[in-house]
Amino acid sequence: FSVNQNGGLRTSTQLNVFRQPIMAGNWKMNPTTESDALNLAIGFCALVDTLEDTCGLDESDTCTEVVLFPPFPFISKVKDIVSEKGVTVGAQQVYYEDKGAFTGSVAASMVKSVGCEYVLCGHSERRTLFSDSDVNINAKVKKVLEFGMKPILCIGETQEEYDLGITEEVCAMQVSKDLAGVSKKDLENVVLAYEPVWAIGTGLVCDAEDANKVHKFIRTVLAKMYDEEAAQSIRIQYGGSVTPESVDGLMAMSDIDGCLVGGASLFSDKFARICNFKATEE
Numbered sequence: 636f637s638v639n640q641n642g643g644l645r646t647s648t649q650l651n652v653f654r655q656p657i658m659a660g661n662w663k664m665n666p667t668t669e670s671d672a673l674n675l676a677i678g679f680c681a682l683v684d685t686l687e688d689t690c691g692l693d694e695s696d697t698c699t700e701v702v703l704f705p706p707f708p709f710i711s712k713v714k715d716i717v718s719e720k721g722v723t724v725g726a727q728q729v730y731y732e733d734k735g736a737f738t739g740s741v742a743a744s745m746v747k748s749v750g751c752e753y754v755l756c757g758h759s760e761r762r763t764l765f766s767d768s769d770v771n772i773n774a775k776v777k778k779v780l781e782f783g784m785k786p787i788l789c790i791g792e793t794q795e796e797y798d799l800g801i802t803e804e805v806c807a808m809q810v811s812k813d814l815a816g817v818s819k820k821d822l823e824n825v826v827l828a829y830e831p832v833w834a835i836g837t838g839l840v841c842d843a844e845d846a847n848k849v850h851k852f853i854r855t856v857l858a859k860m861y862d863e864e865a866a867q868s869i870r871i872q873y874g875g876s877v878t879p880e881s882v883d884g885l886m887a888m889s890d891i892d893g894c895l896v897g898g899a900s901l902f903s904d905k906f907a908r909i910c911n912f913k914a915t916e917e
C-alpha cells in the first residue's frame with residue numbers, strides 16, 4: 636500500500652490493483668437558494684487542488700476524484716461551475732422506474748441527461764425517512780448502472796445495531812441484498828460508502844482503525860459474492876462526521892479510499908481541505 640503526494644493510489648499488495656481516492660460532498664437539502672448553492676460551488680473551486688492544477692502528475696487516475704451532490708434544481712449550474720476543475724456532479728437519489736405517473740420522482744435518465752456521473756443509493760436518510768427498502772435500493776443500483784452512471788451504495792449500522800455488536804452482520808446483509816444480480820463487470824462502476832448511522836451528523840466520527848476493520852470485512856463479503864480481485868478493486872468510502880481534523884487519519888488507513896461528507900461539505904474551506912487530504916505512507 637502506498638500513496639502519492641496528493642493522497643494518491645491505494646495499492647493492494649495482494650493483487651496489484653489500484654484504487655483512485657474519491658471524495659464526495661453530499662449537500663443533502665442545502666443550501667436553500669440557488670444563489671447560495673452557486674456561491675458554495677464557486678468558493679470550493681477556488682480552494683480545491685485538482686489534477687487540473689496542483690496535483691502535478693501525468694496520470695489523472697493518480698489524483699483524487701471529487702464529486703458534488705447538490706439538490707436536483709442546482710445540479711446543472713453547479714456542474715457548469717465545477718467542471719473546469721475536473722470536479723463531477725451526482726444526484727442524491729433517483730426512482731427505479733423509467734418514466735410515468737410518479738409525481739415528485741426523478742428518473743435516472745433525467746439526471747444522466749443533465750450530466751450526473753454518480754447517484755447516491757441507499758443513504759441512511761432515504762432508508763429511514765423515506766422507507767427505502769433493500770429491494771428498492773437494489774432496483775435503483777441496477778437502474779443507475781443501466782444508464783451508464785455509477786452508484787455510490789451507502790450501507791452501515793444504526794446505533795442500536797452497533798450497541799448489539801452486529802455491525803458486520805448488518806453490512807453483509809445490506810451488501811448482499813443491495814448488490815443482488817449486479818455482475819462483476821458492473822461492480823467496477825460501483826462505489827461503496829460505509830456510513831455508521833450513529834456517526835452521521837452527530838460529530839461522532841468512527842475511530843479510523845475501527846472503520847478500516849469494517850472496510851476490510853466488507854471486502855471479505857465481496858470476495859465471497861464475486862472474487863478477490865473484485866473485492867480488492869472496489870472503492871469504499873467512509874462517511875459520518877468527517878472533518879478536516881479527521882480526514883488525514885481516515886485516509887491513512889489501508890482500506891479507506893475516500894469519504895462521503897455531509898455537513899463539512901457545506902463549507903468550501905472545510906471540504907477543500909478534506910479533498911486536499913494529506914495521507915502518509917504506511
Ligand SMILES: O=C[C@H](O)COP(=O)(O)O
Binds near residue numbers: 835836875876895898
Ligand atoms: O452523506 C453524507 C453522510 O450522511 C455524512 O454526513 P455528515 O458528514 O454530516 O455526518
